Amino acid sequence: MTEGITTPGAGWRRADGPPAQKRQKRRRRGGGRPGGEVAMVEEAEFTSYYGRPIIKPPVWKTPDVPLYLFLGGAAGSSSIMAALADLTDRPALTRNARYVSGGAAIASVVFLVHDLGRPERFLHMLRVIKPTSPLSIGSYILAPFSAAAGATAAVELLGWFPRLKRFGGVVAALFGGPLATYTGVLFANTAVPSWHAAHKELPFVFGASGMAAGGGLTMALSPIDEAGPSRKMAVAGAAIELAAMHRVETEFGIVSEPYHEGRAGRLLRAAKSCTAAGAALTVVAGRRRAGAVVAGALLAAGSLLTRFGVFEAGMASARDPKYTVVPQRERLAARENGHAPTITR
Amino acid sequence: MTSISSASPAFTGRDPDNRLFGPLPDVQGEAGYDGDHPARVGFFTDTSVCIGCKACEVACKEWNTLPMDDAHGVRDVIGLSGMSYDNTGQLGANSWRHVAFIEQTRTVDLPMPTFGRPGDDRQDSGRSVPDGPNDDSLATAQQSSVLNAEALSEFDPQTGQSGTDKQIRWLMSSDVCKHCTHAGCLDVCPTGALFRTEFGTVVVQDDICNGCGYCVPSCPYGVIEQRKGDGRVFKCTMCYDRLTDGLQPACATACPTQSIQFGNLDELQARADARLATLKEQGVETARLYGRDEDDGVGGNGAFFLLLDEPEVYGLPPDPIVTTRDLPAMWKSAGAAAVMILGVALSAVLGSRRLR
Ligand code: SF4
Ligand code: SF4
Ligand code: SF4
Numbered sequence: 110m111t112e113g114i115t116t117p118g119a120g121w122r123r124a125d126g127p128p129a130q131k132r133q134k135r136r137r138r139g140g141g142r143p144g145g146e147v148a149m150v151e152e153a154e155f156t157s158y159y160g161r162p163i164i165k166p167p168v169w170k171t172p173d174v175p176l177y178l179f180l181g182g183a184a185g186s187s188s189i190m191a192a193l194a195d196l197t198d199r200p201a202l203t204r205n206a207r208y209v210s211g212g213a214a215i216a217s218v219v220f221l222v223h224d225l226g227r228p229e230r231f232l233h234m235l236r237v238i239k240p241t242s243p244l245s246i247g248s249y250i251l252a253p254f255s256a257a258a259g260a261t262a263a264v265e266l267l268g269w270f271p272r273l274k275r276f277g278g279v280v281a282a283l284f285g286g287p288l289a290t291y292t293g294v295l296f297a298n299t300a301v302p303s304w305h306a307a308h309k310e311l312p313f314v315f316g317a318s319g320m321a322a323g324g325g326l327t328m329a330l331s332p333i334d335e336a337g338p339s340r341k342m343a344v345a346g347a348a349i350e351l352a353a354m355h356r357v358e359t360e361f362g363i364v365s366e367p368y369h370e371g372r373a374g375r376l377l378r379a380a381k382s383c384t385a386a387g388a389a390l391t392v393v394a395g396r397r398r399a400g401a402v403v404a405g406a407l408l409a410a411g412s413l414l415t416r417f418g419v420f421e422a423g424m425a426s427a428r429d430p431k432y433t434v435v436p437q438r439e440r441l442a443a444r445e446n447g448h449a450p451t452i453t454r
Numbered sequence: 455m456t457s458i459s460s461a462s463p464a465f466t467g468r469d470p471d472n473r474l475f476g477p478l479p480d481v482q483g484e485a486g487y488d489g490d491h492p493a494r495v496g497f498f499t500d501t502s503v504c505i506g507c508k509a510c511e512v513a514c515k516e517w518n519t520l521p522m523d524d525a526h527g528v529r530d531v532i533g534l535s536g537m538s539y540d541n542t543g544q545l546g547a548n549s550w551r552h553v554a555f556i557e558q559t560r561t562v563d564l565p566m567p568t569f570g571r572p573g574d575d576r577q578d579s580g581r582s583v584p585d586g587p588n589d590d591s592l593a594t595a596q597q598s599s600v601l602n603a604e605a606l607s608e609f610d611p612q613t614g615q616s617g618t619d620k621q622i623r624w625l626m627s628s629d630v631c632k633h634c635t636h637a638g639c640l641d642v643c644p645t646g647a648l649f650r651t652e653f654g655t656v657v658v659q660d661d662i663c664n665g666c667g668y669c670v671p672s673c674p675y676g677v678i679e680q681r682k683g684d685g686r687v688f689k690c691t692m693c694y695d696r697l698t699d700g701l702q703p704a705c706a707t708a709c710p711t712q713s714i715q716f717g718n719l720d721e722l723q724a725r726a727d728a729r730l731a732t733l734k735e736q737g738v739e740t741a742r743l744y745g746r747d748e749d750d751g752v753g754g755n756g757a758f759f760l761l762l763d764e765p766e767v768y769g770l771p772p773d774p775i776v777t778t779r780d781l782p783a784m785w786k787s788a789g790a791a792a793v794m795i796l797g798v799a800l801s802a803v804l805g806s807r808r809l810r
Contacts, residue, residue, distance in 0.1 A: 124559040158554060158767065159538070161769055163769060193799055225664050225685070226684070231664065233645040234645060239641075241642065286796050298781055299638075299671040300673060305780070313790075340802075
């Protein structure tokens with residue numbers, strides 16, 4: 110519906126001062142539009158209401174929420190590592206992985222509750238269960254996980270109930286994977302353009318990043334000869350994280366932009382350096398004490414920075430109406446031109 | 455009575471097609487209300503007759519005792535936005551109606567030097583729309599391919615003429631929560647604080663909301679917001695308290711031009727279609743309905759609009775979708791990623807020989 114008398118919008122422009130009057134113009138980055146022969150085309154021109162954001166940026170606090178994601182990822186993957194190490198008789202690795210997962214689980218609950226506007230109503234999360242709400246499902250993952258992982262770590266510390274410990278560890282491991290990946294859905298299932306566009310990739314980014322962190326931390330804490338599985342998991346996680354993040358940063362045209370620019374861009378570049386260096390160091394020096402410690406720290410830092418970077422990128426894309434308007438305009442134009450619409454029914 | 459679900463109908467088993475988007479003929483029924491629930495109500499906001507008086511904003515603030523804030527949501531300060539006559543700035547926790555105010559100009563090609571005394575054309579343009587142009591001038595206007603200032607000023611209800619080759623118009627539009635058929639805020643609320651009422655509207659229960667803030671970025675229109683210093687979220691209730699007592703919403707009652715029309719949604723839709731046809735007939739080619747289409751990304755709005763320019767000019771998204779439309783793909787992806795972690799960990803353990 111862009112018909113005017115002679116031009117779209119019939120030639121109307123906002124009438125106030127120069128910054129608002131000039132319609133914001135941008136040249137699209139070439140390439141990287143999925144399935145499109147339209148890659149190099151148009152200058153995306155867009156209008157907005159006095160440059161104000163269209164959607165409301167998340168009110169989630171930083172560092173609470175990025176920390177929550179990081180801790181959840183590390184806890185999830187190390188709980189799996191703990192259970193498997195327990196079953197294959199690696200006592201030191203089992204113990205350390207349980208400490209990591211238990212400690213991170215409890216801390217992540219604290220950060221999640223602290224982020225609520227009404228923390229005393231945390232238990233309202235468990236009033237209903239809603240598959241349409243990743244936060245509801247996430248609460249039902251986090252609650253049993255943190256109980257099981259926390260209890261397992263506690264009895265590990267106190268040295269009680271060895272049998273029960275194994276059971277608790279297995280329960281935690283069952284919820285560990287979902288805990289590490291559901292947070293991707295948590296972010297993606299919003300109207301935030303840069304998160305929503307990457308909705309298939311974010312669970313992999315966060316899951317893999319969790320493996321890198323969990324593997325790195327348990328490897329740094331455990332004796333070299335038992336930590337083989339941690340090293341492998343850390344390296345694989347780092348590789349998958351880098352690959353998935355690369356897709357997020359390049360595949361989505363204009364909404365990939367916030368992942369390169371400003372604070373988010375800097376954080377994510379730092380994240381990539383840390384993760385890559387940590388993985389490389391694990392391979393060459395992971396079998397030496399100092400190497401393992403430094404590599405583990407680098408991997409954990411990379412994972413942490415990834416969460417902060419993705420968080421900031423989403424915030425930036427929510428604050429700028431460009432990222433809401435331009436993709437939606439493109440979608441409308443594609444539908445009008447009879448291209449296969451992005452909305453498939 | 456059956457239980458009322460605050461989840462999308464797709465997961466309650468009441469919708470065989472498992473729809474997370476698209477039209478829903480009986481929104482309340484899908485949410486679990488019995489067959490004898492009241493009709494779905496809504497707003498038709500006809501911005502072509504809005505005069506920007508902000509009576510709706512004031513009425514809403516008064517009725518709902520909303521706190522004062524400035525254009526950026528800062529509590530208890532008086533602030534001028536400095537951008538237009540709009541000092542409300544946005545919908546938010548403390549402003550459930552927001553009158554957008556856009557001043558626009560355009561350059562027009564005057565086809566001929568004006569004959570007669572200067573100022574004659576001004577009197578001309580003062581004619582009100584209903585007395586309207588006669589058929590002759592309508593035909594002339596439609597024939598002329600140039601932007602004819604004189605003709606257009608007669609047809610566009612919100613155009614004034616500055617007398618030169620520049621035209622000015624003011625667009626005013628009272629924005630409000632859309633009470634979406636598929637409401638992102640409602641879908642993602644983990645506590646069930648947001649629910650669908652028997653009138654088909656979407657309301658927050660402030661004794662349940664724990665301020666998780668998930669609904670805030672999930673609304674494709676940026677409506678719902680957390681109130682600073684309170685922690686919970688707030689938005690238009692379509693005056694649920696008034697509706698249950700058989701009253702009209704406060705904002706619609708206060709509107710002096712009937713720009714805000716409240717009623718049963720299907721009647722409003724018919725009225726809006728007729729109004730659009732009238733405007734098109736009068737030559738207002740940029741008029742369009744927004745949120746009326748039930749095939750749009752949110753299944754249509756309970757509160758929809760007649761606009762005179764592109765939606766984004768008013769701060770509305772041009773093609774909103776409910777974020778949960780893609781949720782099945784996301785859950786699938788998360789499941790696959792969780793399996794991947796398990797697989798990697800398993801092969802890491804099995805692939806490592808103990809060196810001891
Ligand atoms: S407009 Fe936003 S706040 Fe209102 S019902 Fe739709 S999603 Fe919810
Ligand atoms: S902030 Fe309140 S209304 Fe919004 S999703 Fe959370 S609990 Fe629901
Ligand atoms: S319906 Fe009621 S709550 Fe909603 S904007 Fe109007 S007056 Fe405010």
